[in-house]
Amino acid sequence: MADIHGVVDLHFGEGFEGCITQGCDAESLPLAKQLALSHPLVFVSFGCHPKSAWFYNDEFEATLMSYIKSCGNKVVGFGEFGLDFSHPYYGPDEQNRQTQREVFARQLQLAVKLSMPLVIHSRDADQDTLELMRARVPNTHKVHIHSHRGTLSFMKQMLEEWSHAYIGMPGILTMDEDEHAQELVRQCPLERMLVETDAPYLPIKGHWLSHPGLIPEVVAKVAELKGLDLRKVATALRENAHALYGI
Template sequence: MGKKSGKQNKLIPESHFRLTHPSVSPASPIVDTHTHLASTFELYRHKYPAGDYTTVFDFVRGLYVPAGVQDIVDVWCEAPVRPLWREFADSAVTEEGRRDLWGGMGYWFVMGVHPHQASEYTDAVEADILEAMAHPRCVGWGEMGLDYHYDNSPRPVQQEVFARQLRCAVRLGKPLTIHTREAEEDTERILKAEVPKDHKIHIHCFTDSPAFAQRLLDWFPNLYIGITGVITYSTNTDTSTTVRNMFAVPASSPPPRLRIVLETDAPYMVPAPIYADPAFVAPDAKGKKLPICHSGMVPWTAGFVADLLPRGEGEGEGAEGWDAARVMTVARENARAVYGV
């Protein structure tokens, strides 16, 4: 018992999950365009079995709503499809449900099969996804794509399943949530072969080369780069360069635009700048790490992005200067452009 208690004491108290950022306001709300809410809540309950929140709705009302989260896009990407998606989605259909269960937060979702599980993609799985596509809270197909870092499914299978899902989504006119990692050539080739140029695309948690990002941005005018807390990590410089490059344009070019959406990919990737917050200087938090990320942490990523951008120079978006609030405002507009939320 003593050993178990010692491990428990190493966890940061859950009170430190209750975070508010000064940049959040009705004009600059948090919109998390890619999160895994069920996994986040399940990890929270695993880490804090005696925690304050016993249902996912308690969790959202206790952490997300007070932090200023206006909307989330929840991602279901397992095969077989988890039936739990329907409980979440149905509870958000009515205004009463959104008010009483979700605390007024907008709940939306996308569904697809992750490349890790491409080998499990079947006609039955596709039928379940197609059923979900008709739900009024469904705003896209994904996440889907290619992952050559882990190769959990054979690459030819990943490619076949990726193309198959793209064809379904395009036929339905659904926005695309794309996972791509260390598969630049094949991702670009398949997207250009299967997707109309004007289709709405979200490249989720981008970490590949800035040149690859620029080729996609140039080809697809309605494509946006998803930025998670991983941009704040010292081990990752490509994502920061990708964002800076959006403003490294010749004088004769159109004014630059910040073509990003903000996301968490929660429960993963707590933004590093969060540990500079005064809340983490307290004795019970000092030196400890948060075991989960949640949607209320988006503003710390936004602040990091703002520091990458020009300070009131030139013309176009952000010419008056950038801060976390302005990044969140623009990202919120972009989320509406992609997903309609």
């Protein structure tokens, strides 16, 4: 693993106030813990990604809880976790879907009990996500719909039904050919929006490698798409992140 202080110095500007990494499978859990404990401005969330749902059992949950406890106040959320029916292997099979539903429900109950913000992954699973959350998540609970690239109707339902839900807009919205991502930005109220890079998985225009230090470019694109002053947009998005995660 690269030296985290060197990475921060290289990729983050003077105004850097923090970033959140995730541990959501057996491989990334220890790495995320190490990152969070190695730098004062790196925070973390832990959970079980839907593509690892088959490994979730009592032992995995106990391990998850041990990571949450060992990182103390560096843990600011639970996830990412949720449902992913989009994958050509994981998605079509009903048995796989049911496993995901059961693991999602179990983690929802745990995260709500812990009073932790939820970092929700939902791909091609709008109705299932909504139904499972309606049954288990109070409508005042803090929710982050992570890297949303789904439907407009799902976004609107989330915002309507959960008063402290925020929609995470990924850096791919900077790509001019992604008209859907840009329309989601136009339709989402600024006061209910977050921006994220989902690094290193989603591209940002003009860069071969995505990293959280590119967030200012995502913010600038949001301001352009909404026709608002850049400083106003940056301030609002920073306040949203603080309201959700407390950092």
